[in-house]
Amino acid sequence: MSRITNTMALIEFPQDASEYFEEALGKIQADEALEKELRELEKLYFEKFTCEELTARLQKLSENVGFHKFTIDMILFLCCCETLKKMYLEKGYSEEFFVHNMKDLTYKLKECKDTEGIYGTKTFQWYDGFFKMERFALGRLQYEHQPIDFDYRDVLKKGDDVINIHIPSSGPLLKEDVQESFKLAYEFFGPNYGDRIMLKCATWMLYPPTAKLLPEGSNIRKFYELFDVVLERAPADWHLWRIFGVEAQPEDYKSLPQNTSLQKIFYKYLNEGNRIGVGYGIVDYKPE
Numbered sequence: 001m002s003r004i005t006n007t008m009a010l011i012e013f014p015q016d017a018s019e020y021f022e023e024a025l026g027k028i029q030a031d032e033a034l035e036k037e038l039r040e041l042e043k044l045y046f047e048k049f050t051c052e053e054l055t056a057r058l059q060k061l062s063e064n065v066g067f068h069k070f071t072i073d074m075i076l077f078l079c080c081c082e083t084l085k086k087m088y089l090e091k092g093y094s095e096e097f098f099v100h101n102m103k104d105l106t107y108k109l110k111e112c113k114d115t116e117g118i119y120g121t122k123t124f125q126w127y128d129g130f131f132k133m134e135r136f137a138l139g140r141l142q143y144e145h146q147p148i149d150f151d152y153r154d155v156l157k158k159g160d161d162v163i164n165i166h167i168p169s170s171g172p173l174l175k176e177d178v179q180e181s182f183k184l185a186y187e188f189f190g191p192n193y194g195d196r197i198m199l200k201c202a203t204w205m206l207y208p209p210t211a212k213l214l215p216e217g218s219n220i221r222k223f224y225e226l227f228d229v230v231l232e233r234a235p236a237d238w239h240l241w242r243i244f245g246v247e248a249q250p251e252d253y254k255s256l257p258q259n260t261s262l263q264k265i266f267y268k269y270l271n272e273g274n275r276i277g278v279g280y281g282i283v284d285y286k287p288e
Contacts, residue, residue, distance in 0.1 A: 070122050175216045196286040
């Protein structure tokens, strides 16, 4: 049993992934110099988070151990969970809340495996928000403070603080789960805002030209209808992997899979010469 075993169990890593990371960590721990370097990188991460020195040293550690950098990056985060858990408990948060937040490591693990064929994470900088304790999972969605980058009607000015929403790849996006998450976000952030919170989300799911292609009653269409969508930008091809499991440029659209009804809708849309985009939506949330 290593110092990452319990964390992987708590956040429900697949068994073969857990064994893979135990093997990689075991190889590091078998070499005193490599183990010392990993410990130093954990300390450096909490001091500077994503920085050029950290990424360069992780790359070197990857080469010395013989495992892909995506794998070594994930090992760093798993090891850093020891410290982060203590920080959560010191803030008065429960272990259950810590685990709920760190399950994002499992979501990113599966995304990396599906798209790159490697157990690890390809979104290193993304985790700064979690380990700085600035981003939190509250029910189905994740939230963080963020200055809004556009004016919103007569309510918000560019630069005003809002609560930004992220949508983890943790399963179906049910309307009732989203609404419950909004409620949890109000309870978590609301004391600083009064009787309402302003929620912002930027995602391909809120892009009007494609959201309106989806059937009435579909989960994504219901999600879209919860927001006041006030801005749209295109193209945003980097979102395609969220739909198709692969990244693609326009010249590759005809090779995209058509295994689900959603993929079939987007396949037809893209191969008619259209591009996917991002919609920016606001929810002015007041508890009932």
